[in-house]
Amino acid sequence: MSMPLYAHAFVQITEIMYDLSGPDSGREWIEITNTGAEPVDVSKYKITEGSTNHGLIIFSGNNVLPPGGSAIVADDPIKFKEDWPAFSGTLFNSTFSLSNTGETLVIKNASSTVEDTALYASSGGAAGDGGSLHRSAEIFIAALPNPGVFPGSIVSVPKVEKPAPVAKSSVTSAKSKTAKTKSSTQAAAALEAPHATFDPNAEVNTNNPTPLLIWALGLAAIIALGVAGALYAHLQSSKARRLLPVTSNTTDEFEIVEE
Known part of the structure; x- marks a missing residue:
């Protein structure tokens, strides 16, 4: 028995992993969630990036998202599974390349009607620091990735503290100053050497x-x-x-x- 599908279901983009730490190729992904009250078949849905429509091809799981259910649309499902081996939810294959500076993403249903629009920019965070953008009401917040779970816990991305510059020690400065003084003394002695005189009464240095x-x-x-x-x-x-x-x-x- 097939589950009834309702025309007024609402599918939203709820998480965007657009700029990973390290190489991005094949590792970008988008999380979509059925925020409506009824199940919806997303097999005919498309994600529009710029002027290009990207279809959804089921890789694992079910084409039908239950109410509150989420799925991942990955640029390369195999690489996604390598990055997230514990993920066991619905996974779709698609072909896209998310901009690292920001862009507008649109999700359309089977009749090409826009169901959701998501605008992101690198100034919003998650720019190569290991985080992703999570939907919170009508905005996106940078936090640690949590693919397939919405709403999930919003955990801030830890900041990587840059090591403080090491100040030069006073010992090094003193050595440098001593070396300069010694060099100056040797240079002065070298200039005066041609005018040196011989003292016959001087003691011989044994x-x-x-x-x-x-x-x-x-x-x-x-x-x-x-x-x-x-x-x-x-x-x-x-x-x-x-x-x-x-x-x-x-x-x-x-x-x-x-x-």
């Missing part, structure tokens, strides 16, 4: 072996030069003595013979 090594090498070089000079002088003196003519201290005596 903690740094480099100046001591240079000093020792210099002293060794001076000693080596002195030794070389002495040897050279000695060799020259010996050579000069060999070149002098040999003189005799004996006086030749001549005997005079008288005739």
Whole structure:
């Protein structure tokens, strides 16, 4: 036995999921509810988006909505079931792409008579924050999604607190200031370095072996030069003595013979 259908039934759009957190493709959906007192067959109903009419194709459940009964019209029923695995109500397949900035949705009955009009905008909330728009009297309120239940509990979407910017610590500032002061001191020392003078009375820094090594090498070089000079002088003196003519201290005596 078929249930009697009444021409004055009233079907409304009661929830809109238009902008999910993350990718939207195939995951948008609309909830429709029979707010009348009699059951209604919605198999010939259409949802108009702009100038395009989208038919309803039953995916699961029943084409007839009882009084107070709700159904979901999904862009992709399979993805809807993935997002909402606990949903067991009536599910229709349709083809639409809801605007993330807002638009006007119209639901028409089998005779193309407008039964309900829903206007939404992203300024009303549920813009990519995990919420959806719920009908409350003649307005829509952003709240957590509750597909297939109308009227359901209106639970506000939790606000995600942005982390406060981390202030730079005073230790970091002090280190930066010290580094700048050190750099300035080193730069000034570098500019004054060409005019530095040597103090012979200054003590040798034994903690740094480099100046001591240079000093020792210099002293060794001076000693080596002195030794070389002495040897050279000695060799020259010996050579000069060999070149002098040999003189005799004996006086030749001549005997005079008288005739």
